[in-house]
Every structure is written in structure tokens, then in C-alpha cells.
Amino acid sequence: MLKLFLWLRYLGKRRVVLLSIAAVALSCALLIVVASIFNGFINAFEQAAVDSIGDVVIAPPMKFPDYQELTDQIEKISVVEAAAPTLMSQGLLHLGRGKVRAVEVWGIDIQKQGKVTAFEKSLLKGEKTQDARPQTQDHPIESYVGIGVLEEPNDKTDEYDFESAKASIGQELVLTTGSIVEGKDSERQFKRQTIRLVISDVSFTGVYYLDKQVVYLPIERLREAVYPDSKQPMAGQIHIKLRKGADEEATMVQIVRAWKKFASEKLGWSDFQINQTRIETARQMQARYVAEFNKQKWILLLIFGVVSLSAVLLVFCIFYMIVETKRRDIAILKSCGSGGGAIATIFVGFGGCVGLTGAAIGTLLGCYITKNINLVEELIRVIFGLKLWKASVYMFSRIPNEVAWGWVLIFVLLSVIAASLGALLPAIFAATTKPVNILRYE
Amino acid sequence: MYKLILAFRYLYKRRASYFAAAAVALCVFIVVVVMTVMTGLVGEFKKKNYNFTGDCVVGTESLVGFPYYEDFEKILRGVDFVEAVSPVINSYAFVSAGDSQQGVGLEIIGIDPNLHGRATGFGEMIYYHQNDTSHVFEPAGDKNLPGCVVAIDLWAQRDSQGEYFYDPTPEATPISITCFPLTARGALAKAGTGLVNTKTFYFSDSFQSGLARVDGSVVFLPFDEAQLLCGMKEPISRVSRLHIKFKPGINLEDGCLKVGKLWEQFSDKNQGKPDGILLADVKVQSWKQNRREFIAAMEKEQVMLTAMFVLVGLTTVFIIFVVFYMIVSHKTKDIGILKSVGASGVDVVTLFLGFSAMLGVAGSAVGVAAGLLFLRNINTIEKLLFEKFGFQLWDRTLYAIGDIPSRLDLTMVAIVVCCAVLACLAGAILPSVRAAGERPVETLQVSQL
Numbered sequence: 001m002l003k004l005f006l007w008l009r010y011l012g013k014r015r016v017v018l019l020s021i022a023a024v025a026l027s028c029a030l031l032i033v034v035a036s037i038f039n040g041f042i043n044a045f046e047q048a049a050v051d052s053i054g055d056v057v058i059a060p061p062m063k064f065p066d067y068q069e070l071t072d073q074i075e076k077i078s079v080v081e082a083a084a085p086t087l088m089s090q091g092l093l094h095l096g097r098g099k100v101r102a103v104e105v106w107g108i109d110i111q112k113q114g115k116v117t118a119f120e121k122s123l124l125k126g127e128k129t130q131d132a133r134p135q136t137q138d139h140p141i142e143s144y145v146g147i148g149v150l151e152e153p154n155d156k157t158d159e160y161d162f163e164s165a166k167a168s169i170g171q172e173l174v175l176t177t178g179s180i181v182e183g184k185d186s187e188r189q190f191k192r193q194t195i196r197l198v199i200s201d202v203s204f205t206g207v208y209y210l211d212k213q214v215v216y217l218p219i220e221r222l223r224e225a226v227y228p229d230s231k232q233p234m235a236g237q238i239h240i241k242l243r244k245g246a247d248e249e250a251t252m253v254q255i256v257r258a259w260k261k262f263a264s265e266k267l268g269w270s271d272f273q274i275n276q277t278r279i280e281t282a283r284q285m286q287a288r289y290v291a292e293f294n295k296q297k298w299i300l301l302l303i304f305g306v307v308s309l310s311a312v313l314l315v316f317c318i319f320y321m322i323v324e325t326k327r328r329d330i331a332i333l334k335s336c337g338s339g340g341g342a343i344a345t346i347f348v349g350f351g352g353c354v355g356l357t358g359a360a361i362g363t364l365l366g367c368y369i370t371k372n373i374n375l376v377e378e379l380i381r382v383i384f385g386l387k388l389w390k391a392s393v394y395m396f397s398r399i400p401n402e403v404a405w406g407w408v409l410i411f412v413l414l415s416v417i418a419a420s421l422g423a424l425l426p427a428i429f430a431a432t433t434k435p436v437n438i439l440r441y442e
Numbered sequence: 443m444y445k446l447i448l449a450f451r452y453l454y455k456r457r458a459s460y461f462a463a464a465a466v467a468l469c470v471f472i473v474v475v476v477m478t479v480m481t482g483l484v485g486e487f488k489k490k491n492y493n494f495t496g497d498c499v500v501g502t503e504s505l506v507g508f509p510y511y512e513d514f515e516k517i518l519r520g521v522d523f524v525e526a527v528s529p530v531i532n533s534y535a536f537v538s539a540g541d542s543q544q545g546v547g548l549e550i551i552g553i554d555p556n557l558h559g560r561a562t563g564f565g566e567m568i569y570y571h572q573n574d575t576s577h578v579f580e581p582a583g584d585k586n587l588p589g590c591v592v593a594i595d596l597w598a599q600r601d602s603q604g605e606y607f608y609d610p611t612p613e614a615t616p617i618s619i620t621c622f623p624l625t626a627r628g629a630l631a632k633a634g635t636g637l638v639n640t641k642t643f644y645f646s647d648s649f650q651s652g653l654a655r656v657d658g659s660v661v662f663l664p665f666d667e668a669q670l671l672c673g674m675k676e677p678i679s680r681v682s683r684l685h686i687k688f689k690p691g692i693n694l695e696d697g698c699l700k701v702g703k704l705w706e707q708f709s710d711k712n713q714g715k716p717d718g719i720l721l722a723d724v725k726v727q728s729w730k731q732n733r734r735e736f737i738a739a740m741e742k743e744q745v746m747l748t749a750m751f752v753l754v755g756l757t758t759v760f761i762i763f764v765v766f767y768m769i770v771s772h773k774t775k776d777i778g779i780l781k782s783v784g785a786s787g788v789d790v791v792t793l794f795l796g797f798s799a800m801l802g803v804a805g806s807a808v809g810v811a812a813g814l815l816f817l818r819n820i821n822t823i824e825k826l827l828f829e830k831f832g833f834q835l836w837d838r839t840l841y842a843i844g845d846i847p848s849r850l851d852l853t854m855v856a857i858v859v860c861c862a863v864l865a866c867l868a869g870a871i872l873p874s875v876r877a878a879g880e881r882p883v884e885t886l887q888v889s890q891l
Contacts, residue, residue: 020760023760027757090546099504288837303476307469310761314465314760317461318764392735393739
């Protein structure tokens with residue numbers, strides 16, 4: 001009780017203590033913001049992969065026919081929610097006079113893609129139709145175009161004009177794509193195909209690469225255009241969505257088994273060809289990059305952590321000063337029977353309180369800044385004209401603003417420990433104070 | 443003189459000042475190390491961009507390009523501030539190498555290697571024909587085959603140290619390049635025929651700019667071939683850009699301004715000609731403006747990091763404040779004596795501010811020395827960490843970064859030291875004013891002694 005009384009008294013009377021609280025709060029807030037943004041970025045990076053290609057991807061070394069049988073087999077696995085075929089190609093998109101873009105063309109099964117990825121959610125109008133009509137002069141192929149393909153984001157705000165993008169729905173485009181085919185005398189040659197498209201909807205995923213580069217077409221229409229000689233359905237990859245809580249490792253074993261069976265029995269592929277197939281989870285595909293981002297996060301936290309050590313020095317200096325000025329109080333306490341340990345506990349405990357208070361303020365501040373980081377960034381842009389976050393550089397349109405609570409807990413604990421450590425030496429100094437020396441009349 | 447003596451005395455005698463100096467040293471050390479690495483990275487990145495671009499670019503982002511470039515080239519060659527001009531074709535193509543079953547969409551750049559080598563750092567970026575640009579499109583084995591230069595990340599693997607494996611005897615691998623020719627109106631030149639402009643080139647050299655986006659997506663072709671493939675040869679020849687190098691001593695902004703004026707006149711004169719409307723989309727940019735999108739990102743990161751250090755550096759100001767507050771509290775009698783023998787309040791403030799400046803200089807000196815020592819050995823330390831623990835600051839197989847930059851930028855160091863001293867002065871100002879306000883009659887009372 002006495003300790004608590006003294007802590008509160010020192011906190012109220014010694015205003016210099018507020019400085020150490022401010023320093024701890026500042027360091028804590030900064031570390032929370034840095035860790036949260038990095039964590040948010042890494043999570044968004046992993047989630048973006050899952051949203052665009054599903055949980056698991058089967059990527060064989062070459063395109064293959066009759067994918068329907070494979071997707072049916074995979075969908076029989078209890079934890080698989082859906083499997084969707086994808087055919088990828090590249091092309092040049094003619095958007096109008098002099099406007100030409102190099103794009104990636106994804107042939108997708110519009111219905112199934114919605115179950116496997118977040119494709120449906122990304123559509124501005126939100127209506128999807130499975131275009132089953134053959135391409136004719138009167139019926140251009142319905143397509144879904146990334147918003148960045150149609151227009152550049154505003155240079156200052158980095159935001160797209162959604163209304164203008166929506167206005168382009170219904171506009172006709174010309175896509176030139178093609179594939180390498182066997183020509184006369186078995187000579188390989190590139191065969192160009194020109195396809196007329198009409199924009200059915202505009203896709204905005206918030207992931208720069210997808211918005212800027214990708215045009216989605218119905219898979220069969222793309223197959224007809226790119227491989228006109230092939231009469232069978234054809235896919236380049238299979239994207240798979242797992243049910244929530246699915247055991248990824250166990251499911252992967254089942255998927256690999258299904259693929260091997262399909263490739264050997266249906267496609268008649270050799271073991272070499274089958275083994276060249278990459279079957280990975282979306283997270284595994286990103287693992288190298290995620291490891292690198294994590295490393296950068298640790299390095300930045302280490303740098304700020306070392307700089308934040310000066311807060312320990314500050315606590316030390318302040319407590320040293322308090323002990324110096326409170327030697328008479330200490331001597332009186334000791335002369336009343338308090339032991340050295342009890343005296344030390346007062347100061348170490350007070351240090352802990354300073355750390356806890358600073359960490360609490362820092363946590364509030366850090367969480368507030370993290371949650372409103374996009375607003376802060378916008379304010380910086382408006383006031384200083386400095387656009388810090390651009391999707392073209394950092395992949396995403398918005399700064400991830402999820403608080404990393406695990407890190408918050410770690411920083412709070414470290415703040416309390418650091419402040420207590422800073423108070424330890426002055427506390428020992430106080431504990432060794434001899435009342436007889438302090439309370440002498442002269 | 444007494445101020446100096448007292449300041450030195452406080453610095454040596456008051457142990458609390460050691461902590462303040464330690465805090466300053468710690469901050470200076472971290473800031474010097476991080477900013478040196480960051481400044482080095484930004485500087486290197488800018489240099490690579492400059493080497494890739496040259497001084498000035500006259501061009502359009504449209505793949506259609508612009509006409510009458512030869513006339514403007516002649517004008518530029520006639521002025522005294524331009525050293526070299528290189529016309530460039532820029533487009534996209536499907537590229538398929540060797541026995542690959544699939545094409546990949548890449549950027550193609552058509553150049554005259556000699557002109558481009560003079561206008562940019564192209565000659566230093568090629569491997570097999572380094573600084574011998576005239577033979578860069580001659581494949582090994584048969585020099586009569588049409589050659590192409592492939593960006594390094596498309597051709598070779600990097601090891602853990604960021605070094606590429608170069609084949610000492612490169613094969614003239616066939617590379618099929620397929621382009622979509624566009625008319626001056628941006629339409630497909632051969633729409634309806636089902637055929638594209640395709641030509642097989644042979645690997646003749648690799649190109650390493652050190653810029654990740656370039657090194658992973660570019661193929662250089664001979665200018666005439668690229669112009670034909672992209673449909674920019676006829677009826678009126680077009681190019682995408684003109685890269686310009688200024689003569690030594692020409693200021694970048696002045697040079698670009700002059701080129702801009704020349705272009706304005708040229709564009710006004712020619713816009714009425716066939717396809718002349720394309721000239722309206724052409725921009726004249728310095729290399730910094732041309733590569734702004736990429737450079738700005740790194741510069742902003744540097745600004746953000748600096749802002750964060752300023753925030754954390756506030757703690758150092760607090761420490762100085764507390765230490766000085768403590769010293770002033772202990773030295774009230776000294777202050778009383780000083781004032782009683784005639785020292786003014788300003789003298790007392792000067793004494794403590796001088797002391798704080800000394801503390802800042804001492805702390806900064808230690809911080810800079812430690813930073814210098816660390817930076818000198820930073821690459822050795824990283825190498826050691828990689829050998830023992832597999833730790834690298836950057837995964838060299840992912841990032842186009844070589845050694846960690848460690849060259850100390852003296853201007854940056856001077857700024858950091860000045861900021862540290864200013865932080866010390868800011869922290870000491872309140873306690874100094876308080877000291878100046880001490881009245882000798884109160885501090886020297888017998889009861890106070």
C-alpha cells in the first residue's frame with residue numbers, strides 16, 4: 001500500500017517522469033506501427049495470392065486437355081470446395097486509337113472461378129454471365145478487364161476513376177494473342193489470333209499487377225482462339241479452393257495422387273513429365289518473398305529497437321535524479337524499518353509502472369495510427385504533396401491497417417521490462433543508502 | 443574562458459553526462475549506418491537509371507511512336523550542347539527461345555548499338571562485347587546471323603552472392619521474336635491475315651543494367667529489324683524515343699529546357715503533316731523525370747525512414763533535458779557563486795548551452811567513429827553471417843543488389859552531427875534558462891548550505 005502510495009505520489013509530483021512515459025510511449029507506438037504494417041503487408045500479399053489463384057495450384061509444364069475429369073476427381077476430395085481450370089496466354093490489347101497495352105489473358109470458367117477465387121467480388125458491376133456464344137462479327141466475346149488496363153490511376157491520389165471505368169462497360173476492344181503451333185514440315189511457328197472483345201465488367205482487386213495486366217475471358221473462347229485446331233477443352237493450370245480448416249498437407253497428398261492418376265492414365269504422360277508438374281499451395285508459392293519481407297521487418301524492428309534503447313537510458317537518468325532528490329525520504333523509510341529489498345522494489349516497481357503506462361499510451365497511439373494509416377498518408381499528401389504509398393510500388397491500393405496484436409503484446413512486455421531495467425541501478429543505489437549518513441544534522 | 447573550463451569539467455566529472463553522450467552516440471551510430479546504406483542504395487539506383495537512359499529522353503509512351511524523328515535528330519546533331527542521339531523502338535513481343543513450347547510477353551528495344559552506346563551506358567552493361575558495341579549483334583559462331591541481346595535475368599541464374607553464371611562460350615541460341623505491327627493510327631497493321639511479323643534472332647550477348655524490371659523483361663534488337671517488326675518503318679518511319687546525351691559541362695535542366703524548346707518549334711512546324719498529330723503526345727524529359735516512377739519510390743522510403751528517426755530521436759532530447767535538469771539542480775551553488783562574482787544570466791545560459799554542444803559533439807564523434815568502423819566491415823560481417831548462419835541482408839537471388847553500400851557520405855554525416863548538436867541544445871535550453879533564473883541570494887543562504 002505504501003509502495004502504491006509512493007508510486008502515485010512520484011507520478012503526480014515528479015513531472016519529469018512524464019518524459020520517460022512519453023519516450024516509452026513513442027518507441028512503443030512506432031514499433032507497433034512498423035510491425036503492424038509489415039505484418040499486414042505480408043498477410044495481404046499471401047491473401048492476394050489466395051484470392052487470385054485459390055489455395056492450391058496444379059501447374060503442369062504444358063497445357064492439357066479434358067480438364068473436366070481432373071476437376072471432378074479433385075472436387076470429390078471432401079475438403080476441396082471447388083476446382084477451376086485456367087488457361088493463360090499473353091497478348092496485346094487495342095483499346096482505341098494509339099492505345100495499346102501488353103496484357104495477360106486468363107481464360108477462366110466464370111462460374112467456377114467465383115467459387116475458387118475472389119474474382120466475383122472484384123467486379124465493379126457485379127454481374128457475371130457465362131458467354132457460351134461463339135464469336136461472330138455480331139457477338140464479340142464477353143470479357144472482364146482489370147481497371148488498370150483501361151486507365152491510369154490519378155497521379156496525385158493514386159485512385160482510379162471508377163465511374164469512368166464503369167462507363168467503358170460495353171466498349172469493344174481488339175485483343176491479339178496467339179500460340180506456337182506446328183506448321184508445315186513440323187516447323188514450329190507463331191500463329192496470331194485477333195479476337196473481338198466487349199467489356200462485360202471491370203475488375204478491381206486492389207492488387208496492382210492483376211488490375212494493370214489481366215484480361216479475363218471465358219476459357220473455351222480463349223481456347224478456340226489460341227488453339228483453334230484443338231477440339232477438346234484445354235487448361236494450363238487448375239486452381240483449387242479448400243474448405244475452411246482443411247489440413248493442407250493431407251489434402252495436398254490427395255491432390256497429387258489425383259493428378260498423377262489423371263496424367264498417367266488419361267493424358268498418357270511419362271513420369272518425367274508428371275514430376276515436372278508443380279503442385280503447391282498459394283502460400284508455398286509466395287514463401288521466398290514472404291521470408292524476405294519478414295527479414296526486412298526484423299531488421300527494421302531491430303534498428304528501431306536499438307534506437308529505442310535510449311528510452312532505457314532516459315528512465316535511468318530520471319530515476320537516478322529522483323533517488324538523488326529523495327534520499328531523505330529513503331533514509332526515513334529505512335530508519336522506520338524498511339529493508340533494502342523493499343526500497344529497491346519501490347523504484348523497480350515504479351519503473352515497471354512507468355513502462356506499463358508508457359506502453360498503454362503507446363499501444364493506443366500505435367493502434368490509432370495503424371487503423372487510420374491511410375488517412376494519415378492522405379493527410380501527408382494533402383499537406384506536403386508527398387504521395388508515400390503507390391500501388392505501382394507496393395502492390396496494393398490501400399496500406400494494410402490491421403494491428404498485429406501478437407507484436408503489441410511483445411512490445412508492451414518489453415516496455416515494462418526495459419523501464420524496470422532502467423530503474424534497477426538507481427533502485428540499487430537507493431537500497432544501499434545509509435540513513436545514518438543522510439539524516440545527520442550537519 | 444571560465445565557461446569553457448566549467449563545460450569541460452562538467453563533461454568529465456558528471457557521470458550523468460556520459461549517459462547523455464551515450465544516447466547521442468547510439469542514435470548517431472544507427473542513423474549514420476542506416477542512412478549510409480540507404481543513400482548508397484538510392485545513389486546506385488539513380489546511377490543505374492542514368493546509365494540506362496542517358497541525359498534526356500524525347501519520346502512517347504504510346505506503342506505507336508512518333509514520325510519525322512530523323513529531322514529532329516538532324517536538328518539535335520546540329521546544336522552545340524548535344525553529344526549523341528540514339529533513336530529507339532520500344533514495343534512488346536512474344537519471345538520464344540530454343541525448344542520452348544510457350545511464348546512469353548517481353549519488352550523489345552530496337553537500337554543502333556553504336557549510337558545507343560554513345561548516348562547511354564549501354565556499352566558497359568553488355569557482357570561479351572563490353573565497350574565494343576559495334577559487334578554486339580553478332581552471335582558467336584556465325585557473325586552473319588541476326589543477333590539479339592537478352593536481359594540477364596532471362597538468360598542466366600544468379601548465385602547466392604548475386605553473381606551470374608556466364609557461359610564462357612555462348613551458343614547462338616535461336617530466339618523467335620513475334621511482334622504485332624501497328625499502324626500510325628494504332629490499329630493492327632495486318633488485321634485479318636492471321637499472321638504476325640516473326641523473325642528468328644540468335645543470342646549474341648546479355649545485358650545487365652542492375653534494374654530488376656529491365657533485367658527481367660527486355661530484349662534488344664537491331665534498330666532496323668525492330669522497326670520492321672513493329673510496323674514502324676513504312677509509310678513514314680516512326681520511333682518510340684530519342685535518347686540524348688549532353689556534352690560535358692552542360693547542366694541537365696538547362697540542356698533539357700533547350701531540347702524542349704527545339705521540340706516545341708519542331709512539333710508546331712510538323713503537326714500538319716501526315717501522322718503529325720502523333721507529335722503532340724511526345725514529351726521531353728530529363729532522365730530523372732523519365733525514371734521518376736521508380737526513383738521516387740526509393741526516395742520516399744528514405745524520407746519515411748528519416749521521419750521515423752526524427753521521432754525516435756526525440757527521446758535523446760528528453761535525455762539531455764533530464765541530465766541537464768539534474769546537473770543544474772546539483773550546481774545551484776556554483777551558479778550562485780558565478781552570479782555573485784558578476785556573471786549574468788546570459789553567461790549562465792551560454793555556459794550550459796556550450797556544455798550541451800560539447801556533449802553533442804562528443805557523442806556524435808563516438809557515434810560516427812563507431813558507424814565508420816561498422817560500415818567498413820559491414821560486407822565482411824554479412825559474409826560471415828551468411829557463411830555461419832545463412833543470413834543475408836538481402837537475398838541476392840531475388841534482389842539486384844551487390845555489396846551493401848558502405849561509402850560514407852560526408853554531407854549526410856555533417857547533417858546528422860548538426861542535428862545531434864541541435865537536439866542537445868534543444869534539450870538543454872529549458873534547464874539552462876532555469877539555471878540563469880537562479881538568484882544567488884537564495885542559493886547561497888546559510889540555510890541552503
